[in-house]
Amino acid sequence: MKMKNKTINLIFMLFLLVDIVYGIGISPSRAIINFEPNVEHKITYTIWNQGDSDTNVRVYVKGNLNESIVIPKESILVPARSTVPFDVTIKLPGSLDVSGTHDNRIGVVESSVSLSGETMIGAITGVESQLYINVPYSGKYLEVTLEVGDVIVGEPLEFKIILNNLGSENIVSAKGIIKIFDPNNNQITSLNTDVVSIKTKESSEIKSYWIPKDVQPGNYKAIVSVDYDGKVAKDDASFKLGDLLIQILKFNAEYVKENKIVRFDIELQSLWNEIIPGVYGEIKILDLNGKEIDKIKTEPLDVPAWAKRTISQYWPIKDYGMYKAEVTLNYADKTTKSIIDFEIKKNLKLEPIYIVVGLLFTTIIILLILYVRTIKKQKNENK
Amino acid sequence: MKYEKKLMFVMLWIIMLGLFLHVINNISDITGAVTGVASVQVAGITSITLTTNNVNFGLVDPGGVYDTLDDFPFPFVIENTGNVKANITIARSANSTALFSGTGGGDDTLSFQFMPGIAENDAYDTVCSPSNWTNVPGTTPVLAVCKLNHQTPKDSVQIELMIVVPLDEPIGTKSETLNFIGYQA
Numbered sequence: 001m002k003m004k005n006k007t008i009n010l011i012f013m014l015f016l017l018v019d020i021v022y023g024i025g026i027s028p029s030r031a032i033i034n035f036e037p038n039v040e041h042k043i044t045y046t047i048w049n050q051g052d053s054d055t056n057v058r059v060y061v062k063g064n065l066n067e068s069i070v071i072p073k074e075s076i077l078v079p080a081r082s083t084v085p086f087d088v089t090i091k092l093p094g095s096l097d098v099s100g101t102h103d104n105r106i107g108v109v110e111s112s113v114s115l116s117g118e119t120m121i122g123a124i125t126g127v128e129s130q131l132y133i134n135v136p137y138s139g140k141y142l143e144v145t146l147e148v149g150d151v152i153v154g155e156p157l158e159f160k161i162i163l164n165n166l167g168s169e170n171i172v173s174a175k176g177i178i179k180i181f182d183p184n185n186n187q188i189t190s191l192n193t194d195v196v197s198i199k200t201k202e203s204s205e206i207k208s209y210w211i212p213k214d215v216q217p218g219n220y221k222a223i224v225s226v227d228y229d230g231k232v233a234k235d236d237a238s239f240k241l242g243d244l245l246i247q248i249l250k251f252n253a254e255y256v257k258e259n260k261i262v263r264f265d266i267e268l269q270s271l272w273n274e275i276i277p278g279v280y281g282e283i284k285i286l287d288l289n290g291k292e293i294d295k296i297k298t299e300p301l302d303v304p305a306w307a308k309r310t311i312s313q314y315w316p317i318k319d320y321g322m323y324k325a326e327v328t329l330n331y332a333d334k335t336t337k338s339i340i341d342f343e344i345k346k347n348l349k350l351e352p353i354y355i356v357v358g359l360l361f362t363t364i365i366i367l368l369i370l371y372v373r374t375i376k377k378q379k380n381e382n383k
Numbered sequence: 384m385k386y387e388k389k390l391m392f393v394m395l396w397i398i399m400l401g402l403f404l405h406v407i408n409n410i411s412d413i414t415g416a417v418t419g420v421a422s423v424q425v426a427g428i429t430s431i432t433l434t435t436n437n438v439n440f441g442l443v444d445p446g447g448v449y450d451t452l453d454d455f456p457f458p459f460v461i462e463n464t465g466n467v468k469a470n471i472t473i474a475r476s477a478n479s480t481a482l483f484s485g486t487g488g489g490d491d492t493l494s495f496q497f498m499p500g501i502a503e504n505d506a507y508d509t510v511c512s513p514s515n516w517t518n519v520p521g522t523t524p525v526l527a528v529c530k531l532n533h534q535t536p537k538d539s540v541q542i543e544l545m546i547v548v549p550l551d552e553p554i555g556t557k558s559e560t561l562n563f564i565g566y567q568a
Contacts, residue, residue: 023432029467029567030427050432050464107564112478115558119440119449121544122560123459124476127429130567150505219510238510273505304500306509 023050023125024057026108030130033090034201035102041090045129047108049078056111059086063104065133068093071106092133099141100166102133134166136201141167142174144233146224150240150273150306153212157239159191161206161224165198172197174228178208183218193226217243217271240306242273246336249308251327253342255317262315262344264296266327268336270303277302279331281311286324293318303331320346430465431531431565443548443557445485450545451500458500461563462539463531468568471531472524473497473542479560481521485549490521493547495559499528500541507531507540516545519561530568 025048033041049055057076061069070089078084088106096102109126143164151157159178165171176193193206223236250267266281281298298313326339438456440449451458463469475481481489488494496516499507511529532538542563 022434022436023430023462023464025428025430025465027428029429029465048428048430050430105566109562109564112476113436113560115437115560117437117439117558118442118556119482119546120556120558121438121440121482122476122479122558123433123436123438124560124562125431125433126562126564127431128564128566129429150508240510304509305505306514308514 022052022110022123024048024055024108024110024127025050026106026127026129028129030132032132032134033092035092035096035133035135037092037094039092041092043088043090043131044085045088045106046083046085047076047078048083049080051110052080054079057108058111060107060109061104062107062128063102063131065090065093065102065104069104069106069131076108088131090131090133096133096135099135099137101143102135104131104133105129106131134164134201137167139167140169140171140229140231141165142171142198142226142228142231142233144176144224144226144235146178146222146235146237148222148237148239150242151212152242152273153215153217155211157210157212157241159208159210159222159224161193161208161226161235162203163196163198163206163226164203165200168200170197170199171228174198174204174226176206176208176224176226178210178222178224180210181221181223182215183220185221188215193224212241215241217241217245240271240273242306243271244276244332244334245271246276246279246303246329246331246334247271248327248329248336248338251325251338251340253325253340255342255344256314260317262317262342263312264315264325264327265310265312266298266329266338267308267310268303268329269308270306273305275302275304276331279303279311279329281313282328282330283313283315284326284328285315286326288322288324290324293323317344320344427467427567428465429467429469429565429567430463431469431471431563432462432464433563434460434462438544440546443546445548445550445552447548448545449548451541451543452545458544459542459561459563460539461528461531461542463533463565464538465533465565468530468532469565470526470568471528472562472564472566473519473527474524474562474564475519475521476560476562477522479558482519482546482557482559483549483552485552487547488549488552491518493518494549495519495547496545497527498543500543505532506537519559524562524564527563531565 027046031043047057055078057078059071059074068091072086105128107128110124113122113124115122143166145162147160161176173195175195178191179187180189182188191208193208196204198204219240221238226233247269249269252265254263256263264283270276278300280300283296284292285294286292296313296315298311301311303309322343324341329336483494497519498516499512507528508530528540
């Protein structure tokens with residue numbers, strides 16, 4: 001009851017704090033039931049209409065146990081900026097063949113949006129509450145989930161290992177080892193966890209910490225193996241070690257003949273876990289001796305954390321030939337450079353007048369050959 | 384003494400009546416079915432909002448490529464207003480048709496794509512989210528944003544859109560409705 005009041009209070013606190021136009025919420029976001037044959041459960045859900053107008057919300061059930069889950073009605077009217085509770089009854093069957101977690105969903109989605117315009121994309125929001133029904137495995141069975149976030153090189157990294165005893169027996173001793181792999185899949189270190197015991201249908205959590213030092217930024221992987229009473233359960237997770245760095249993934253030049261311009265594309269990726277504002281490129285066009293011919297700048301761009309982006313700029317050509325292009329990306333008092341060679345080839349354009357002159361010239365040549373042959377033939381006949 | 388005894392007698396009756404009503408009240412909840420104790424773990428609220436429910440590209444030309452990267456038109460902005468991290472899926476609404484019907488149009492084609500755009504610092508997990516333009520699917524949802532945070536101020540993300548109008552697209556108004564569905568990550 002206390003938890004329910006707390007949830008409702010939170011809903012209304014959020015309701016008061018947020019300035020919203022369209023949106024929907026559901027509580028609880030996840031419910032877990034341990035399977036027992038022929039047992040009935042009742043869960044009260046709350047729909048939260050965050051929009052400025054009353055809305056008809058469609059309620060649906062998804063999952064392999066959808067026939068055992070009964071919703072009161074498929075459409076519920078929720079007044080603007082209000083909450084409406086509804087009860088869901090779960091009538092568990094006599095048996096379930098598959099052990100483990102059965103992922104079912106209680107979903108609520110807004111009614112459709114009316115669109116009026118030439119080329120319109122409309123959007124409606126919906127939310128799903130996960131209804132997990134855990135069917136115990138016979139004997140000992142441990143489910144392991146590894147959670148890890150992204151950090152900057154040098155900052156402590158937390159590994160959270162969630163241990164769910166989904167078996168019918170207690171687990172006396174569970175101990176994990178976390179192996180960490182660099183972007184080239186080489187193991188760089190390993191960490192041992194504490195030992196815990198977990199009763200049946202209960203869960204436990206272990207935390208381990210690592211401070212990444214003398215390592216390159218990039219995508220890393222951690223694999224955890226948990227030994228429990230002679231059995232092993234594993235999970236893995238990827239994480240990023242960041243540095244205030246932007247990589248140039250690709251830099252290329254393409255000559256656009258029609259407009260007599262060269263289009264430069266710079267494909268880049270941020271290795272920083274925050275947005276890098278105002279990233280711009282400076283492209284120097286050099287001749288083959290390295291002498292600067294021209295210099296152009298790209299528009300500044302905000303690059304989100306870890307995002308890949310492509311920035312382009314155009315250069316009106318001055319002459320044909322071989323060139324070098326050197327791009328310097330500028331961001332947060334740092335630079336990244338890349339250089340390429342490119343060629344601008346002259347393109348002969350086939351004007352109609354050239355075709356007419358060419359055809360005329362060819363005709364004259366053919367006629368001339370025929371004339372010479374005829375003269376020769378006449379001479380031979382006269383002889 | 385007499386009055387004290389009477390007062391105690393009345394108080395006893397009031398307490399007994401209270402207990403009787405309490406029991407009756409509880410009995411009225413019994414439905415006749417076998418009722419179990421649900422070990423429900425209340426994890427929180429999943430809640431998402433949009434600052435706008437439509438993006439209007441206006442009049443477009445066959446063969447034209449249009450996107451929201453320059454904020455014209457402004458893209459969708461999804462905010463996680465719940466108290467848990469959320470995954471957001473995208474799909475065409477079952478009540479809507481695909482945006483374009485010309486050659487190269489339809490569901491899951493290059494004619495209509497999306498990607499997570501500018502986000503508040505570290506607002507979502509870029510490893511498990513799409514990092515480039517991705518085809519907008521049919522009615523089967525695909526992940527649009529992975530692990531969107533709920534803590535202000537890093538709890539919102541833009542969903543950029545790009546359309547490529549087929550050369551033989553019939554004249555007329557074009558529209559598609561998208562479903563953005565959130566669930567606990």
